[in-house]
Amino acid sequence: MTRHAIAVTVNGAPRAATVDARLSLLDCLREEWGLTGTHAGCEHGACGACTVLLDDVPVRSCLLLAVQADGARVTTIEGLAAGDELHPVQQGFWECHGLQCGFCTPGMVLTAVDLLARVPDPSEAEIREALAGNLCMCTGYENIVRAVRWAAARAGERRA
Amino acid sequence: MSGRAAPAGWVGRPLKRLEDPRFLRGRATYIDDLRFPGMLHVAMLRSPHAHARLVRLDASGAAALPGVAAVLTGEDVARAMPALSPLIPIPTPPRTYPLAVGRVRYVGEPVATVAACDRATAEDAVELIRAEYERLPAVVDPERALEPDAPVLFDEMGSNVLWHDTLTYGDVDGAFAAARTVVRERFTIHRYVSTPLETFGVIAHVESGTGLVTIWSNDQRPGLTSGVVAAALGIPQNRLRLLALDIGGGFGNKRKAPYLILAALLARATGRPVKYVEDRRENLSALAHGANGVMDAALALDGDGRFLAIALRDIVDEGANLQNPTLHSLLKLGNIVNCYRIGAVRFEAYSVLTNKCPSGANRGIGKPAMCFAIERLVDLAARRLGRDPAELRFANFIPPSEFPYETPVGASYDSGDFPETLRRALALADYEGLRAAQAAARREGRLVGIGLAAAVEPSTSNLSSYMLATGKGGTSGVGEAALVRVELDGSVRVATGNVASGQGYPTVIAQIVADELGVTPPDVVVSPWFDSHENPWMFSSGNFSNKFSGTDTGAIVGAARAVREKILAIAAHVLEAAPDDLELRAGAVGVRGVPGRRVTLAQVAGAAYRDLLALPPGAAGGLEARYYYVNPAATRPDAGRRVGVQLTFSNSAHVTAVEVDRATGALRFLTYAIAHDCGREINPLLVEGMVHGSTAHGIGATLLEEFVYDDEGQLLTTTFMDYLKPTALDVPAFRVEALETPSPRTPLGAKGVGEGGAIPSLAAIANAVEDALAPLGVTIRHLPLTPARIWEALRRA
Numbered sequence: 023m024t025r026h027a028i029a030v031t032v033n034g035a036p037r038a039a040t041v042d043a044r045l046s047l048l049d050c051l052r053e054e055w056g057l058t059g060t061h062a063g064c065e066h067g068a069c070g071a072c073t074v075l076l077d078d079v080p081v082r083s084c085l086l087l088a089v090q091a092d093g094a095r096v097t098t099i100e101g102l103a104a105g106d107e108l109h110p111v112q113q114g115f116w117e118c119h120g121l122q123c124g125f126c127t128p129g130m131v132l133t134a135v136d137l138l139a140r141v142p143d144p145s146e147a148e149i150r151e152a153l154a155g156n157l158c159m160c161t162g163y164e165n166i167v168r169a170v171r172w173a174a175a176r177a178g179e180r181r182a
Numbered sequence: 183m184s185g186r187a188a189p190a191g192w193v194g195r196p197l198k199r200l201e202d203p204r205f206l207r208g209r210a211t212y213i214d215d216l217r218f219p220g221m222l223h224v225a226m227l228r229s230p231h232a233h234a235r236l237v238r239l240d241a242s243g244a245a246a247l248p249g250v251a252a253v254l255t256g257e258d259v260a261r262a263m264p265a266l267s268p269l270i271p272i273p274t275p276p277r278t279y280p281l282a283v284g285r286v287r288y289v290g291e292p293v294a295t296v297a298a299c300d301r302a303t304a305e306d307a308v309e310l311i312r313a314e315y316e317r318l319p320a321v322v323d324p325e326r327a328l329e330p331d332a333p334v335l336f337d338e339m340g341s342n343v344l345w346h347d348t349l350t351y352g353d354v355d356g357a358f359a360a361a362r363t364v365v366r367e368r369f370t371i372h373r374y375v376s377t378p379l380e381t382f383g384v385i386a387h388v389e390s391g392t393g394l395v396t397i398w399s400n401d402q403r404p405g406l407t408s409g410v411v412a413a414a415l416g417i418p419q420n421r422l423r424l425l426a427l428d429i430g431g432g433f434g435n436k437r438k439a440p441y442l443i444l445a446a447l448l449a450r451a452t453g454r455p456v457k458y459v460e461d462r463r464e465n466l467s468a469l470a471h472g473a474n475g476v477m478d479a480a481l482a483l484d485g486d487g488r489f490l491a492i493a494l495r496d497i498v499d500e501g502a503n504l505q506n507p508t509l510h511s512l513l514k515l516g517n518i519v520n521c522y523r524i525g526a527v528r529f530e531a532y533s534v535l536t537n538k539c540p541s542g543a544n545r546g547i548g549k550p551a552m553c554f555a556i557e558r559l560v561d562l563a564a565r566r567l568g569r570d571p572a573e574l575r576f577a578n579f580i581p582p583s584e585f586p587y588e589t590p591v592g593a594s595y596d597s598g599d600f601p602e603t604l605r606r607a608l609a610l611a612d613y614e615g616l617r618a619a620q621a622a623a624r625r626e627g628r629l630v631g632i633g634l635a636a637a638v639e640p641s642t643s644n645l646s647s648y649m650l651a652t653g654k655g656g657t658s659g660v661g662e663a664a665l666v667r668v669e670l671d672g673s674v675r676v677a678t679g680n681v682a683s684g685q686g687y688p689t690v691i692a693q694i695v696a697d698e699l700g701v702t703p704p705d706v707v708v709s710p711w712f713d714s715h716e717n718p719w720m721f722s723s724g725n726f727s728n729k730f731s732g733t734d735t736g737a738i739v740g741a742a743r744a745v746r747e748k749i750l751a752i753a754a755h756v757l758e759a760a761p762d763d764l765e766l767r768a769g770a771v772g773v774r775g776v777p778g779r780r781v782t783l784a785q786v787a788g789a790a791y792r793d794l795l796a797l798p799p800g801a802a803g804g805l806e807a808r809y810y811y812v813n814p815a816a817t818r819p820d821a822g823r824r825v826g827v828q829l830t831f832s833n834s835a836h837v838t839a840v841e842v843d844r845a846t847g848a849l850r851f852l853t854y855a856i857a858h859d860c861g862r863e864i865n866p867l868l869v870e871g872m873v874h875g876s877t878a879h880g881i882g883a884t885l886l887e888e889f890v891y892d893d894e895g896q897l898l899t900t901t902f903m904d905y906l907k908p909t910a911l912d913v914p915a916f917r918v919e920a921l922e923t924p925s926p927r928t929p930l931g932a933k934g935v936g937e938g939g940a941i942p943s944l945a946a947i948a949n950a951v952e953d954a955l956a957p958l959g960v961t962i963r964h965l966p967l968t969p970a971r972i973w974e975a976l977r978r979a
């Protein structure tokens with residue numbers, strides 16, 4: 023099998039690996055670089071647990087090959103907090119009990135980060151629409167919606 | 183009783199979770215996140231047929247592939263271990279193993295397994311295994327499975343029936359004979375499952391020399407699994423160290439001792455750590471399904487519309503489940519009369535094998551189906567009698583004055599106010615307003631329906647009830663174990679035999695212990711993980727049947743109070759005071775009414791661990807206690823076969839309004855209101871999260887999810903593209919109100935809440951859809967109510 027050298031900026035730091043062509047970005051993050059915060063929920067593009075930001079756009083890392091990320095910037099859940107300070111979306115999930123088992127949380131949080139970057143003050147319908155590609159088996163979504171609203175309000179306060 | 187009092191201590195406060203930061207930062211440790219040097223990865227060859235003889239299996243190609251360390255077939259496994267012993271003994275248990283031997287019995291059954299340097303290589307190797315099958319006729323339908331000429335899964339059993347019995351309580355025939363109205367219906371219950379987002383996984387390691395087997399997994403019942411695995415591996419239980427890490431959801435599904443055994447056998451064969459994590463297809467086709475079935479149900483009513491008796495013939499399709507069948511049957515006894523005064527009960531139960539995925543525990547096990555049947559019958563009765571469905575329920579509720587109330591089958595309802603719960607739910611939903619809006623919508627030709635369901639939520643399974651099916655003793659009651667320890671510096675650590683998979687136990691336990699020891703929850707660290715060599719545990723340890731409030735709280739309080747006694751004894755000696763004059767507060771022990779006379783917990787612990795001569799004369803050192811709590815309400819079945827299958831009873835009422843699109847059959851929620859009562863809430867924030875989540879499970883089961891098998895036993899739904907889970911757009915916003923009627927049977931007055939919404943939601947939504955389609959005369963008998971199915975009903979009407 024051919025192997026390919028790739029270079030990716032992950033959470034602001036340069037990373038390199040030599041990978042099989044068939045290696046998914048998800049497996050590369052987890053197995054090659056030890057970033058296990060990105061989760062495999064289905065590995066067929068249906069659950070969103072593996073969501074990361076690729077050049078600031080949410081993608082399903084199980085459906086991308088690692089080689090496709092060559093030269094790109096990737097943000098994973100591990101790269102979101104600024105040191106001790108959680109990102110407002112992470113804080114919102116904490117305040118509003120937006121997670122139970124936590125397995126969907128990294129993908130949910132990154133999807134919500136993208137939503138708030140595009141729509142700073144989303145309605146409930148917009149939040150549900152944006153999150154509809156991410157399955158949560160635990161929360162029934164209600165508190166996740168509240169968490170995103172909390173984060174939007176917090177970001178709004180900061181802008182004001 | 184109802185209504186929430188302001189909490190005096192930490193218990194009762196809506197505290198956000200102490201354990202969340204690691205999950206929020208992507209730093210949790212789920213089983214797949216753990217790796218060891220030299221670790222091998224496993225892939226499985228699985229049966230493509232529902233029923234076939236395995237005539238040839240040649241794994242030599244796989245074994246020769248570079249990177250492959252070991253291959254095991256069913257024959258290999260059968261040589262390496264004794265047959266699996268069914269947890270619920272049947273008279274002639276067939277010999278089965280973690281891999282198929284000679285015959286496969288469902289699509290997805292493991293046939294051979296490979297351990298290789300990485301998962302991709304292991305999967306490559308699996309493709310090199312040659313298996314030849316000779317197909318046998320499959321039995322897919324549980325009623326067909328009962329017929330004398332049906333294909334039989336296990337020849338040595340002679341039939342597919344695992345259990346058949348009729349339990350009769352009271353004068354059922356007399357009641358039906360005297361009835362003015364009898365409502366009968368046949369409901370088919372479909373297969374669905376909660377599908378935790380994390381799949382099942384295990385890592386096994388065998389220490390050379392000592393033979394100590396260490397297994398990390400996300401198995402949610404370590405107490406039960408430990409014995410099964412040790413027996414299979416032929417080692418004493420003290421040589422098995424079983425650990426559970428962070429678990430990405432459980433809901434009953436996360437149990438699979440055969441996978442633990444296979445990983446351990448591979449680790450033994452290779453001398454290296456071995457990891458196996460299911461992929462989603464394996465998870466959907468072979469871990470466990472909630473059982474499907476057929477329920478013939480009848481309700482007898484007198485001339486005033488009072489319920490006299492219920493009769494149920496219940497066929498449960500266990501798939502190829504020999505390990506733990508009959509659960510879906512037995513647990514129906516917990517809510518067979520639901521919230522109603524019904525004097526007589528007949529329950530004819532069949533537990534039947536078919537060529538499908540083995541059934542397994544799933545949020546509520548059997549109780550959602552039971553609630554669906556009875557709450558559908560009540561609605562059908564209301565329609566027949568021309569009465570309002572809410573009013574008919576009020577007329578039949580067990581009144582609060584009759585608690586504790588023993589149902590005819592021996593379930594003892596501990597506390598609750600069913601009429602009040604329904605009143606609150608109706609008010610929350612604005613029932614009157616909804617009816618008016620419905621009338622207006624109907625005038626416009628729109629299909630709007632209102633559905634309600636009331637439910638008991640039986641919790642804390644009494645393991646004695648299995649005796650009804652097995653006739654054998656040896657396992658009875660239910661309990662849990664806890665350890666509380668004050669460390670040398672005065673900080674507090676707790677460990678239990680249970681495992682957390684999202685419930686927030688570390689926070690809730692910290693709240694409980696903080697109150698007992700006069701500290702704050704952040705001062706208390708609860709071991710997040712289970713370790714059979716460290717945590718106290720017993721057979722019933724683990725996460726099942728909503729048992730936290732009915733057993734774990736007792737263990738935690740018991741251990742904390744024992745430590746408290748020790749603290750007070752040491753402090754009394756140091757302060758030269760009587761223990762009765764002391765109080766524990768703010769991390770210190772003080773003499774009541776004498777400010778300044780106090781010792782800190784650290785000082786007390788100092789005496790217990792280091793300054794040993796400061797202890798009271800003759801006292802033992804150490805500041806820790808273990809407590810093995812046994813719920814005192816459990817009994818064995820009596821001579822009349824009455825038994826409390828479960829020990830505490832929460833209750834709830836769901837009221838929902840839906841609109842059905844005539845053109846597409848699509849359904850839209852107009853409102854969803856829930857009133858619920860799980861006794862004293864230890865943490866209302868987490869309780870409400872459980873209510874949301876469990877209701878979403880029911881919504882998925884009612885509207886979307888179904889495992890579909892074709893006539894040959896092929897599973898057609900093996901991905902999340904065809905086994906559909908509810909998204910944020912499918913689940914409505916909920917309106918939730920809590921009542922608190924404390925249980926007199928649990929140490930803190932708390933009752934189960936984890937299954938809550940998964941029980942009544944099926945009936946509430948089905949009742950709403952039927953009400954919406956009432957102008958067309960449609961009766962709902964099957965779930966899920968997919969747009970296609972509703973459209974079909976509309977078309978036929």
Ligand code: FES
Pocket residue numbers: 061062063064065066067068069070071072073082083084085
């Ligand atoms: S794991 Fe990528 S979408 Fe499910």
Ligand code: FES
Pocket residue numbers: 120121122123124125126127157158159160161379430431684
């Ligand atoms: S919190 Fe468990 S899947 Fe979302």
